Amino acid sequence: xxxxxxxxxxxxxxxxxxxxxxxxxxxxxxxxxxxxxxxxxxxxxxxxxxxxxxxxxxxxxxxxxxxxxxxxxxxxxxxxxxxxxxxxxxxxxxxxxxxxxxxxxxxxxxxxxxxxxxxxxxxxxxxxxxxxxxxxxxxxxxxxxxxxxxxxxxxxxxxxxxxx
Numbered sequence: 192x193x194x195x196x197x198x199x200x201x202x203x204x205x206x207x208x209x210x211x212x213x214x215x216x217x218x219x220x221x222x223x224x225x226x227x228x229x230x231x232x233x234x235x236x237x238x239x240x241x242x243x244x245x246x247x248x249x250x251x252x253x254x255x256x257x258x259x260x261x262x263x264x265x266x267x268x269x270x271x272x273x274x275x276x277x278x279x280x281x282x283x284x285x286x287x288x289x290x291x292x293x294x295x296x297x298x299x300x301x302x303x304x305x306x307x308x309x310x311x312x313x314x315x316x317x318x319x320x321x322x323x324x325x326x327x328x329x330x331x332x333x334x335x336x337x338x339x340x341x342x343x344x345x346x347x348x349x350x351x352x353x354x355x
Contacts, residue, residue: 259314
């Protein structure tokens with residue numbers, strides 16, 4: 192099948208199938224719950240803090256191009272949980288579910304023919320929907336890679352994991 196020339200289809204593929212980086216599901220697969228609040232050596236945040244940071248930043252980027260009344264969190268502290276904040280297994284699952292829900296919402300918005308994804312959004316500093324989507328994807332990839340490396344450093348990957 193020849194590559195698509197429809198930019199919406201290409202963007203959808205990037206969001207759903209062709210990401211050469213680790214997905215959220217891959218990053219958190221079989222993560223030991225007893226370590227969700229662990230801070231790796233020389234790192235000021237926990238594994239949950241990192242996922243919560245992804246969730247907050249991604250949510251802000253999604254809302255930024257949809258809600259003219261949005262007041263973004265203060266930078267940088269508003270994009271991270273408090274340094275001493277912790278969660279439990281249910282909170283861990285909520286964070287992961289929210290990341291995935293917002294990714295699906297972003298993908299639907301990008302696919303919606305009523306949305307001009309390339310047009311400047313006046314209330315969003317004239318940034319486009321597609322720009323914010325790719326910024327979110329780039330940000331997520333960066334921090335999911337960081338999550339994977341920290342997981343490796345801490346020896347928290349399952350012994351049965353293949354190193355593809």
